[in-house]
Amino acid sequence: MSNLRGKVAIVGIGEVPTGRFPDTAAIYHAIESARLAIKDAGINKDDIDFVMPTAALFSLPFNTELVTCRIIEELGLKNARTNCQIFAGGSSGSCFLKLGGSLITAGIAKCVLCVHAERLGSGVTAQGGIDLFSTAGISPEWEVPFGQHYSSIAALATTRYQYETGCTDEQMAAVCVSNRKWAELNPNARFRTPLTVEEVLSSKMLSTPLRAKESNMLFDGGSALILTSSERARDVTEKPVYFLGEGSRVTHFVFSQEPDITRYGWAGAARDAFNEADLTPKDIDIAEIYDSYPIFQVIGFEELGFCERGEAGTIHLRGDTWPGGRIPTTTNGGMLSQGHTGAGGGVALVVEAARQLMGKARERQVPGARFAVETGTGGTYMDAHVSILGNEVP
Amino acid sequence: MDKPVKPVPIVNEWARPFWEATRQHKLIIQKCADCGKHIFYPRICCPHCFSDRVNWVESSGKGTVYSFTIVESNPPSAFIGDLPYVIALVRLEEGVQMLSNIVECELHQISCDMPVQVTFEKLNEDFTLPKFRPI
Secondary structure, eight states, X not given: OOSOTTTEEEEEEEEEEEEOOTTSOHHHHHHHHHHHHHHHHTOOGGGOOEEEEOOOSSOHHHHHHHHTTHHHHHHTOTTOOEEOOOOBTBTHHHHHHHHHHHHHHTTSOSEEEEEEEEETTTSSOHHHHHHHTTXXXXXXXXXXXXXXXXXXXXXXXXXXXXHHHOOOHHHHHHHHHHHHHHHTTOTTOSOOSOOOHHHHHTSOEEETTEEGGGSOOBOXXXXXXXXXXXXXXHHHOSSOEEEEEEEEEEOOSSGGGOSOTTTTTHHHHXXXXXXXXXXXXXXXXXXXXXXXXXXHHHHHHHHTTSSOTTOHHHHXXXXXXXXXXXXXXXXXXXXXXXXXXXXXXXXXXXXXXXXXXXXXXXGGOOTTOOEEEEEXXXXXXXXXXXXXXXXXXX | OOOOOOXXXXXXXXXXXXXXHHXXXXXXXXXXXXXXXXXXXXXXXXXXXXXXXXXXXXXXXXXEEEEXXXXXXXXXXXXXXXXXXXXXXXXXXXXXXXXXXXXXXXXXXXXXXXXXXXXXXXXXXXXXXXXEEEO
16 A cells, blocks of 8 residues: 555557567567557657666566666657666566656656567477476476476465365356357467367366466567656646556465465455555456466456455356456456466566556457556465556546 | 486485484484584584584474475486376474475375375485375
8 A cells, every 4th residue: 555546657568469479579569658648658769867677587688678778778768867777576567657657746757668589489489388397487496396387386275275265167267168158359379269268178278177278378478557646647648557556475485374365465466456455356447367378367457446355256257357348357358368478478468457447458348447456466475466547636 | 318316415414314224214403411402514613503513313204394395397317207297395382494305196196284104215225215105
């Protein structure tokens, strides 16, 4: 919970398609996303005074370029005074909002460009990706020697959640179907063909009960957003997207140390965010829930208060979360269908929340949307970040 | 192609007694001399009360399966030869949790909250891993 409510706003967004682009330089995903965000905001590039890239995992030399001001030089941002990397894994997008917002309200920055770029799709092999993510964020002393990796982590959470709530495999698979329905309408998504529960359930078993089509896949991509004060935002655009509230919790580093793998810190984080925004889940028009695997979208959806525990699967199955549904959820298709781009999966959800609230989501626009919630979580679901955005300050 | 070498624990020096004990088929965990709570994994100070008086005690080695998964495909390279294998989160009687593998049992008989007992598997000359089997 902060004192940023209504004081800062997103005024521009940019994004490049998610996929495998072996012939495209990684920096392109960063600078093209940034260029699109600056154009979208309608500001002069020289209004940007603070550049905040998040980290890329596929290559240390590329990440070093992000750290050492390449974006500023490539785009000729001559009034940019600071370039500083912000990285919290999948929570990086949520952290952009609270850290960029704090710099603006403190008077350190006027206009912050937040950027993500990654090449995890073409920059590493499929097995290389599994191996990278069987060490990144996983304890080399207490978990790596036992064969832990991200699919097994999602499977452990799914097993216990299903044991405690009775949620079925079919209900869990419905999350993938729901997110795909949105991705069908998203030109930047990697997977756009219709998907059925039967197809999910008949895909290869990875780690019981998790199947291949319930796993995200790693891709190249990039996205960007521009933050400024609400006062300046109203001069720049007719539809600023205001930052209304935030909350977060950290519950573990080593996955096995998580006290409740079916809940994490979402309830407390959400309580803080909704209190700050002075809103309740009933006021929310769109839920952009972090979805690297279906179980985490289910848990986030429930713990934020959109339904009772154990009901999220049914709600995704019967269409409440689909286009035209009662509570449109993860409307870019999420990591399960737009594709996972490392820290970018969370950044893309912030960008999508802003896109919807700006009324720029075209075919998948949720009509009349005023308030959206966005969630991010990093590492092995070590933290829970909840942000509330709106195109008005209630 | 050479078979990938199994990853060995990258040991923090304050955890060295734990790995020395597993070589002797003993499961030891820490206990805080001030607040009395058990601690796993090993820390330089008690994560509950911040005391630096943390001692080693032997665990009963008994616990229950908090959750589990049978890894059937797409594991890390070094584990491809082990398929299928079981990863489990075990809650020890002393109230601490650890990740391990369930061994010496029919894979599809494993369930949440099933009682298990520690057993030891030699990884190489330097390391023996604590694993669990149904009681």
